[in-house]
Amino acid sequence: MKYIDEFRDGDVARGIAARIRAEAQPERRYSLMEFCGGHTHAISRYGIKDLLPPNVEMIHGPGCPVCVLPIGRIDNAIALGRDHGAIVCTYADTMRVPASDGLSLMKAKARGADIRMVYSAADAIRIAQENPAKPVVFFAIGFETTTPPTAIVIRQAKALGLTNFSVFCNHVLTPAAITHILESPEVRELGIVPLDGFIGPAHVSTVIGSQPYEYFAEEYQRPVVIAGFEPLDVMQAILMLVRQLNDGRAEVENEFTRAVTRQGNEKAKSLVAEVFELRPSFEWRGLGEVPYSALRIKPEYAEFDAERRFGITYRSVPDNKACECGAILRGVKKPVDCKLFGTVCTPENPMGSCMVSSEGACAAHYSYGRFKDIEVRAA
């Protein structure tokens, strides 16, 4: 496949791996966090860890949109379908996230709620047009990548004069989450999480650009390398981070120059600014309340805001006590450190959100890497 195979070439990968091994200083450790779930998935799916020397360690970050959605917000979405009779449209992975009372959107669907999986926000508009007698709510989740399409459908709904369409907005912001991790006591004071550098988001950065990360590099003295989601992108970014750390540099470098500029996509950013505004605070699963870390719909578009239209009130619901998703999302623990991992919590019956999406740290490790935890006898 043209433009894809070039970024998955095994020979090139072995070449980069050899350079990482040669340049990583044996006496030091390199603890690198990949913020995005897309990178977590690539690392697991392509077996990238097998190509790295033991002192270069990858820590999974919280950049999986489904994983950071707190239970209370899923409960709200279920209530929209169950109690308000709305058709709730959502992206696929969201369907399986466990909510209160043993429910999920998938299970609410089996109990009669009209929940529909969509591939794009535009599909929700079409469903609203086809069902004029029913309220249709788009359950919008995701980081900066999925925010512009939501802004577009809200504007479109206004232009079309759609009265039965609204959006339950749960869009969150990457820079706020990174700051939160760097400010956490585990990283700052206790040193429990050694965080030497970041692989910066791919698709998020195509929208917001590389400029927002300059603050972290400067303020917290951590190098950031923005990388694409292909495995060679990740390998190259790791090499660039090793080099920065060896040189004592803490800069923002851009490996993903084929898609990311310093300023990002101005058009998308202005669309988002037109429709959304900052929430003073938003609860993230694992991170808790994070100030100015999410978006809500501006008053000018209030008629399309499901929270206003249906009077949704948010109630925080604690995770299962034994579930370590919170610590895993902060990089404090690994999936195998959780007692539930692979026993009561599996992709079929996820207890925590990290086991739901293929971008979640637990699901990625369970699906692609768990044979490494136990000895396998060769033939």
Added chain:
Amino acid sequence: MTKVRSDYIRPVDFKNGRVDMTHGGGGRAMAQLIEELFARAFANEWLAQGNDNALFSVPGGRMVMATDSHVVSPLEFPGGDIGCLAVHGTINDVAMSGAHPLYLAAGFILEEGFPLASLKRIVESMAAAARDAGVPIVTGDTKVVEQGKGDGVFITTTGIGVVPPGVEISGDRARPGDAVLVSGTIGDHGVAIMSLRENLTFETTIRSDTAALHGLVASMVASVPTIRCLRDPTRGGLGTTLNEFARQSGVGMLIHEAKIPVRAEVSAACEFLGLDPLYVANEGKLIAICSPEDAPRLLDTMRAHPQGTDAAIIGEVVADSHCFVQMETSFGGRRVVDWLTGEQLPRIC
């Protein structure tokens, strides 16, 4: 005086007519539909007898029986429809024992309001598939459910066949060291169906690979009678079928990504849909496991058959008490190929 024509019955309106509740009521309308559609299309001596069952003799030996329900949506797709799929699916399930399939039975659940023209197209496609395969549909059943209680048509087929002496094919017979073969490109059926789905329409030239594989199986069994495992990787795809073999046989597998045949169009579609071709359904492919000594001969036999031109040896069976299927990625790492989680695509067959 007007003469009453007792020999004339107005034929079923296959142009503009629709299925109604009387077509399943057991009365004259049902009898007429069966006669003018099913019996005429499937035409064989057993149906002509007009009994509720089919009576036939079978050669001695071990018989094999398989059943499969088909609920695919949409009913017609590039490369096939629910009719031929229902014939191929069951023939393949019978054939994967190494058997020669003999007879099929078919049960139809029709939804009130379903256009008779569509039903006729589907039944005729089914008849053609059975004729091409040389496996007659000898008995059947028709029921009608109220509008909204079905989705056009659901078809269940059951097949029987006879296994030649000396052939012992079963999913629990894989042994460490054995070779794993696939008969051709994977993922074609799933992508063909997906390209038509509501919310997802995209243009592709991919056609479903739906096909009856008993001819390919017969030549494989003739060439290597000691084949250990055969299965057609339908729902859940190659990845799931390998996990089934691994669990049944209590072994592990190691496959090589670079050796697995996948069409460029299928890779591309999977790439933008976020799917893994390893889990996408097939309807005209099989996976075979045989001893390493037999593998080159089996591969040559498969490649010599029109349904196996793209066949490949994709990996080997290994000893592993955890029954993991592992894959050497083209990138150079290794990962688990796990059971499919959840449902990748509902109503694929």
